[in-house]
Amino acid sequence: MIANDDVVDIWTIVVAAGSGSRFGGPKQFFDLRGERVVDRSVRIAAAHSAGVVVVLSAEVLEETGPSRLTPGSSTRVVVVVGSDTRSGSVREGLAAVPAEATVILVHDGARPLATDEVYERVLLAVAAGADAVVPVVPVTDTIRRRSGGVVDRADLVAIQTPQGFRAEALRAAHAAADDATDDATLVEAGGGRVVLVDGDSDNMKITDPSDLEIARLLLARRGETP
Amino acid sequence: MIANDDVVDIWTIVVAAGSGSRFGGPKQFFDLRGERVVDRSVRIAAAHSAGVVVVLSAEVLEETGPSRLTPGSSTRVVVVVGSDTRSGSVREGLAAVPAEATVILVHDGARPLATDEVYERVLLAVAAGADAVVPVVPVTDTIRRRSGGVVDRADLVAIQTPQGFRAEALRAAHAAADDATDDATLVEAGGGRVVLVDGDSDNMKITDPSDLEIARLLLARRGETP
Numbered sequence A, B: 001m002i003a004n005d006d007v008v009d010i011w012t013i014v015v016a017a018g019s020g021s022r023f024g025g026p027k028q029f030f031d032l033r034g035e036r037v038v039d040r041s042v043r044i045a046a047a048h049s050a051g052v053v054v055v056l057s058a059e060v061l062e063e064t065g066p067s068r069l070t071p072g073s074s075t076r077v078v079v080v081v082g083s084d085t086r087s088g089s090v091r092e093g094l095a096a097v098p099a100e101a102t103v104i105l106v107h108d109g110a111r112p113l114a115t116d117e118v119y120e121r122v123l124l125a126v127a128a129g130a131d132a133v134v135p136v137v138p139v140t141d142t143i144r145r146r147s148g149g150v151v152d153r154a155d156l157v158a159i160q161t162p163q164g165f166r167a168e169a170l171r172a173a174h175a176a177a178d179d180a181t182d183d184a185t186l187v188e189a190g191g192g193r194v195v196l197v198d199g200d201s202d203n204m205k206i207t208d209p210s211d212l213e214i215a216r217l218l219l220a221r222r223g224e225t226p
Helices: A004-009 A037-046 A058-064 A086-095 A116-127 A167-176 A183-189 A209-221 B004-009 B037-046 B058-064 B086-095 B116-127 B167-176 B183-189 B209-221
Strands: A010-016 A051-056 A076-081 A103-108 A132-138 A143-145 A156-159 A163-166 A194-198 B010-016 B051-056 B076-081 B103-108 B132-138 B143-145 B156-159 B163-166 B194-198
Touching (some): A010 A037, A037 A051, A051 A086, A086 A103, A086 A167, A086 A183, A103 A116, A103 A167, A163 A167, A163 A183, A167 A183, A209 B209, B010 B086, B037 B051, B037 B103, B051 B058, B051 B086, B086 B103, B086 B167, B103 B116, B103 B167, B116 B132, B132 B183, B163 B167, B163 B183, B167 B183, B183 B194
Parallel strands (some): A010 A103, A051 A076, A132 A194, B010 B051, B010 B103, B051 B076, B132 B194
Antiparallel strands (some): A103 A163, A132 A163, A156 B143, B103 B163
């Protein structure tokens, strides 16, 4: 367990700057049992952080405002406008993280089902000395290259968030690079030590409307009331 | 559309020989809205085939019998006992497919949501000259190698079933090889021409109890009554 005293130097960047054009609206703002997807993501991040930087698109910020992004605790919440790319949005978020933060988490706003346990595993691995920590789950599908040949799935894992970083390592990686799908890959490319920890099969990314229904089902199974 | 007259030479092997030890029972025999998972898989296969060979484990066959595996049409249904490995079970199934079959489909018994459209796409591609046809969907997760480095997911696809084969190509591949995760890979290794067609994101494989709940949800969305 990470005690409350320990979160003083932990900040989380919640990236929710996507336009959501894939299904007619920013998916992070759809309702999940009475709460917007991103609000839930921020609320859980806030429980593990001294502060949360929420990265939104300019359109969303204009339309909905940051008002609901207040988890009602002592955690500071800062809202910034993102960029066209995920990496660009992380950099905008990084710029708003106070210099005294020593640990920075990066979390997808579209992953509202991240559990406290996943946060704990990531934070413990950073505390133990990793430069970057990535929660992963096994790949259950059989995977093939379009160009031919099955890929050995025993060597493959699917990446989740929150990812955790020694703050200096993340800042250095983003200062050196232009773009990447994945922040840990940036750190690794710079010679940083990346550690994998167990993610959670329920910690899904909401990418289409059926994912929202599945997320509602998974929350109901946890016994959470709406 | 594949007309009824055209299915005369098409046989489907439904592989359901797994012990299902992952969650305390053969997953193919769990209830999905009043119908066992495997029964639904067989019923849909039967609509596209002159005959279906269902491959079961000896334990399951002894316990439940083949009685419910009768789709109530003119399609012939043959039940055989499988093997410890998937490839072995396919070979047992192949041995029961009549020599006059010119097209053989291989389908996972644990994929009860395969649509008619996926069957049609696979069969049309076989008719157009492929040795093996694999329905695939894009990989939506970010994938990493345990040993380090993100894998370019644009080059990756997740493999589904039904897979379709020119009967001779499948028989030759299984005669030559001992084992494989994937039948199309066997055909490819033997120099056969493999064609990828679009699968369906709903065409999931039931691997744990939450998958069953998701499958029920997806069926409800299609407007199918239990």
